[in-house]
Amino acid sequence: MKTLMRLMIYVKPSARWVVAAVIIMILATLFDLIAPWILKEIFDKGIAVKNMSVVISLTLLLAGVQALKSAGMFLQGYSQELVGQNVVFKLREELYAKLQRLSFTYYDKAQTGQLMSRMTGDIEAVKNFVGFGAMALFTGLLTFVGTFIFMLWMQWQVTLISAVTIPLILLVLWRFYRKVGPAWSSIREQMGKLTTTLQENISGIRVVKSFAAENSEKGKFAARNKQNFETNMERAKLEAKSFPLMGLFGGLTFVLMIWLGAIFVARDEMSMGTFMAFQWYTWGMIWPLNMLGWQINIMQQAVKAAPRVFEVLDADVDIESPDAGRETKGMKGFVTFDGVSFYFADQDRKSDEPILKSIDFKVNQGEVIAVLGATGSGKSSLIGLLSRFYDTSSGRVLIDGTDVRDYELDGLRRSIGIVPQETFLFSATIRDNIAYGYPGATQEQIEHAAAKAQIHSFIEGLPHGYDTLIGERGVGLSGGQRQRVALARAILMDSPILVLDEATASVDTATESAIHEALLEVMKGRTTFIIAQRLSSIQHADRIIVLERGKLVEQGTHRELSERNGFFRKLFEQQQKQQASL
Incomplete structure (x- = not known):
């Protein structure tokens, strides 16, 4: 949480665009919530009573809602990317300025490849979360809560029974969240080591060739590359275990809703329009939870990458110019x-x-x-x-x-x-x-x-x-x-x-x-x-x-x-x- 709060400092200068993106996101979510209700009205007040004027007008309304949503998504996407790029720009600027200020003492111990990895890959991971992941996470949560409320309002019994698999999805998400963080921490560290090995080999290529050490260097790089591969595969294994299981529970939610909905329609306790709307709403309840896994992935990458950037920014500068430093004009050289x-x-x-x-x-x-x-x-x-x-x-x-x-x-x-x-x-x-x-x-x-x-x-x-x-x-x-x-x-x-x-x-x-x-x-x-x-x-x-x-x-x-x-x-x-x- 401390890392995320510190990242928000870099978002603050783009506050206007963040507000704009949030407002557009809320409106887009409302459009998503209204659209299934319009579909319900098309079936119940149009198709059911064969009133084509209602069907046509509501269908045009639905098309208009989707058009507005698409325009909003364009503006939201642009705003999010601008915020992310501003954060990256400021972070890179500060990091480079800090690297210029750090003394020889720091560089005596620092590895060039690690610094390059932090300046590029780690900052890019931060940008992905700030520019996309955070907003997508917020959108998903708002969509889930809004969808659940609409479904309860329309038919609470079907909603509650269909949602029995939701806690199972949340349990899978929680276990994934706990394990994927350390995995991404290892990946970021291994990537820094791989970059260091690559940088040293390219910089010293003449020495490598002079001593005919190409095979030795290949072996060294292969070992680093294998470590990076294995670390990524451990992370992929976590995803492979979690995401299909979440998909399974999400599919069960769909099956339950269709089965229960059919029973309630047959009993005249649920209209056909509501049944059709629930098809749409159920997806609006499941996809945010499924997407939450990917968003956790993006967030954990940023949470593990940002401290590596902040570590450089927080490094002590042991040699600095005094506040009222004496000018050297006219220096003689005694x-x-x-x-x-x-x-x-x-x-x-x-x-x-x-x-x-x-x-x-x-x-x-x-x-x-x-x-x-x-x-x-x-x-x-x-x-x-x-x-x-x-x-x-x-x-x-x-x-x-x-x-x-x-x-x-x-x-x-x-x-x-x-x-x-x-x-x-x-x-x-x-x-x-x-x-x-x-x-x-x-x-x-x-x-x-x-x-x-x-x-x-x-x-x-x-x-x-x-x-x-x-x-x-x-x-x-x-x-x-x-x-x-x-x-x-x-x-x-x-x-x-x-x-x-x-x-x-x-x-x-x-x-x-x-x-x-x-x-x-x-x-x-x-x-x-x-x-x-x-x-x-x-x-x-x-x-x-x-x-x-x-x-x-x-x-x-x-x-x-x-x-x-x-x-x-x-x-x-x-x-x-x-x-x-x-």
Whole structure:
């Protein structure tokens, strides 16, 4: 009930259309209730006394009632669909907006396929109930009650005796209602898992084919698909047990009514017109109960799907822009890490080592800082704290003397141009990808950024130049080309702080050298962090910071660290040997 009440909040903006649909539905139900009575009058006051004028006039009236009902059903159907679509529109809008607000902490644990399933299938299930199921349920109940009252008014003895099977139908419905809810809950969960498996396979298809793992993936998908099939068949078994039984009891009601009606007509205790009207009314009493099973199905789908949507909407947003966030206009780029420690949200702080522990260092405006360390040393986490992808567990990260948590969030992130280690490009033109963070950039600005990233000549050589469409995730480009497009995107932002996270790892040595030369101009007056494994990538760094297991163990210039017997020197000697062996 709580879920249904919450859904009604989304129906409220369409209250006018709901009222219109309800009024039309009530009128249509009244037409349905009047029609059998008109049929009764046709038999009793027309056919029985051979009065054709009454037959013709009442038949025309019956046709008019049906025409009015058909027009009303059109308006009702349109109103219901509009209400359902409005609810879906608002839910999808809120859900997508919430997904944009949720931090990296949420996405570290969330499954893309599950989120896609909630955005599509689960919301569609909600729409089916709000747009059709709820009104159909109300219509059925009103029709049943109204029909029962009309039948009692016309011939109460036949009505009561014929209705002895109704409690049996209601009992079947109650048992079905109790069991179908958990079944739909399992189906929604299994569908989310199936979508996740499909999404992962398609996204990683190149890895799958590289390792000739198609059969393994087929097996994985087949297992998920089988689970989904079996869960649906369990639900279908419930329907197969319940619906035919309801049909049987409904048929018995018809048989009883005909048998009793015939007896009462033979005794002159019931007119032929009333008998014919009861044929119609009995259907009006049985179909709402039979349809109630399908409506319960639709309702249970929505009741089990809606909490999955609300779960995302109710997820805590742990990183938000402060109410009176400081503007970043005029930011210079003085960076301070003051006693910074960091744990992931699900880490056990008593037993697990922190990702970063007691990090202290300062960076002056325009200084180029290289961050070195083995895999898992905390390099990317360090940069994530700078952009507030995560918040520190203790200590502070300051830019120009202000805690990053006090800055307006969008402004803070626009002030830090990032070239991530995992390059992501959108299914759009190269121009759109480069200008993603600065949609208003001129063509000249875009080309200038591309030239600095050593990608302009390549783009110019394409058949459509900057209007060339690239595939999903940039599959139309090589790894190095994608990385250079991402670099151009960061350069175009013209941010006071630049972060290069393995930004040249996918390019050859010659291109890397050319990019570094071009970046010398870009980095002038700009605070720059370079995360790299190649020492050639940090040759222009003013200072090098070395992380080991989350601790800052070394910092200094290239020469200073070369003279110490630490991580940097070992890495330097190792790469020297590798180059000598080539």
